Amino acid sequence: MSDNDDRKEVPRRDFLNVAIGGSAAALAVAGGYPVVRYLEPPPSQSKGAVRVGELDKFPVGSVRTVLVNERPVLIVRSAQEVRAFSAVCSHLQCVVAYSPERKQIECPCHGGVYSIDGRNLAGPPPRPLEELAVTIDEGVLLVSPTG
Amino acid sequence: MSVPRWLADRIGWTGVEASLTGRVVSRHGFVFYLGGITLFLLLVQVASGILLTLYYQPDAALAHASVERIVGEVSYGDLVHGVHVWAADLFVASLLLHLFTVVVRGSFRSPQELSWVSGIFLLVLGIVQAFTGAVLPWSERAYTQARIGSEFARFVPFIGGWLHRFMRGGEDVTANTLAHAFGFHVAVLPAAATMVVAAHLFLLTRRPPRKAETLSGPTIPLYPDFFVRLSIAMTGVTVVVLSLAIFVERPIGPPADPRLPSLGALPPWYFLPVHTIVRAAPKELLGFDGPSFLVGAASVIGVVMLALPFIDRRGSRLTAWLAWVALLALIFLSIRAIT
Numbered sequence: 001m002s003d004n005d006d007r008k009e010v011p012r013r014d015f016l017n018v019a020i021g022g023s024a025a026a027l028a029v030a031g032g033y034p035v036v037r038y039l040e041p042p043p044s045q046s047k048g049a050v051r052v053g054e055l056d057k058f059p060v061g062s063v064r065t066v067l068v069n070e071r072p073v074l075i076v077r078s079a080q081e082v083r084a085f086s087a088v089c090s091h092l093q094c095v096v097a098y099s100p101e102r103k104q105i106e107c108p109c110h111g112g113v114y115s116i117d118g119r120n121l122a123g124p125p126p127r128p129l130e131e132l133a134v135t136i137d138e139g140v141l142l143v144s145p146t147g
Numbered sequence: 148m149s150v151p152r153w154l155a156d157r158i159g160w161t162g163v164e165a166s167l168t169g170r171v172v173s174r175h176g177f178v179f180y181l182g183g184i185t186l187f188l189l190l191v192q193v194a195s196g197i198l199l200t201l202y203y204q205p206d207a208a209l210a211h212a213s214v215e216r217i218v219g220e221v222s223y224g225d226l227v228h229g230v231h232v233w234a235a236d237l238f239v240a241s242l243l244l245h246l247f248t249v250v251v252r253g254s255f256r257s258p259q260e261l262s263w264v265s266g267i268f269l270l271v272l273g274i275v276q277a278f279t280g281a282v283l284p285w286s287e288r289a290y291t292q293a294r295i296g297s298e299f300a301r302f303v304p305f306i307g308g309w310l311h312r313f314m315r316g317g318e319d320v321t322a323n324t325l326a327h328a329f330g331f332h333v334a335v336l337p338a339a340a341t342m343v344v345a346a347h348l349f350l351l352t353r354r355p356p357r358k359a360e361t362l363s364g365p366t367i368p369l370y371p372d373f374f375v376r377l378s379i380a381m382t383g384v385t386v387v388v389l390s391l392a393i394f395v396e397r398p399i400g401p402p403a404d405p406r407l408p409s410l411g412a413l414p415p416w417y418f419l420p421v422h423t424i425v426r427a428a429p430k431e432l433l434g435f436d437g438p439s440f441l442v443g444a445a446s447v448i449g450v451v452m453l454a455l456p457f458i459d460r461r462g463s464r465l466t467a468w469l470a471w472v473a474l475l476a477l478i479f480l481s482i483r484a485i486t
Contacts, residue, residue: 039313040309040312040313041312041313041315041316041317041323042317043317043318044317044318044319065406065407066406067405067406069319070319070321070322070405071319071405072405072406088294088319089409091438092294092295092298092299092425092438093294093295093297093298093320094291094294094295094408094409095291095294095405095406095407095408095409096408096409097407097408106408107408107409108408108409108410108411109291109295109409109411110425110426111426124425124426124428124430124437126430126436126437
């Protein structure tokens, strides 16, 4: 091994420090990666339209709140059409409600006001209420949870 | 063999003893009293919290009824629940007062930077602990708080999107959000707080003992004089907590129903200034939307707080003066929220 004689000697302690440190780092990455991935919640399963009830349950001129995959949704039925809006305020996500007296949708938390077609009229909300797609299948109302 | 002698052979008890008896504290050391009272209230929270977990059910369908059962049916359940809820409020209050006195007296200055930094982490842990605890009854009010509180996470710079989904356990506030709040309240945060409290106390014993002549005003020995006074203060706090728990009811409120409009109810008292600002803030500030600006500003204040002993190395008058201004501003904003 005469050709290796001029190589630099690594002290035993330094070598062990690097070996122990490297093993600890490798273990931390191997254990940490699945943990970090575990912390990210999976996307919600159902993407399809959800049945919210028979159309007769939503009389013309009524505004009702129903649940679609645990999320509150406003069903607004006028003489011409049925529309669905997420009942979640675009400001800080409180649940909004229709006020029959004032004919508008109101957020009780910070005073946001929306029109009956979801437009933000007053208060802090920066955007209209999110509108959800509605389909009617043999007299049954279906709402898509996403847009 | 005497007990101290026996311990001396095993854990070096004489060193522990010397580190206690050799010290003096300022007789008017509110920092120490408030620190001790905060620690005492933390222990009350641990004890009453463990008792509550024996009957509490962390399931969105069962949680509210289980809390009602604790208060209504379990023997002394109303007392345990009342102590936990009231001591939580007093804990946050004494944490904030402790912080305030430390800033005003300049107690963060060298060589106590690490005590300060660990204290700021404890403040954050304490407030998150109070907040996650308020979610657990899964009442209408708890549900609203969970919605608003987690929504703020979205506006945290860089990690907001991830944090928002993580806090909710998904896109929206659901049964998963309650499970997350429970896991954090009873496992993650207490474990973290135990370690940081241990560091906070360890740092107290490691710093060089202060000589009487370096302290302004009259001094008393840390042991036994200060400990006796602190015990009297703890007895007083116990009387206050028990009286509040027995005589002032903290109603749980109706169970959460996502179909109902959110309660316009106010947040916990320590978030009242935030409530006033959120209600009054314009939609856009300096090109950012309102909540982004507020969370960004809060992040900057947080970083400055953390770095305070490195920015103001001597504990200047200006810092003390700013603390008073901040206190008065927060009181003013809180009063605005309830009037």
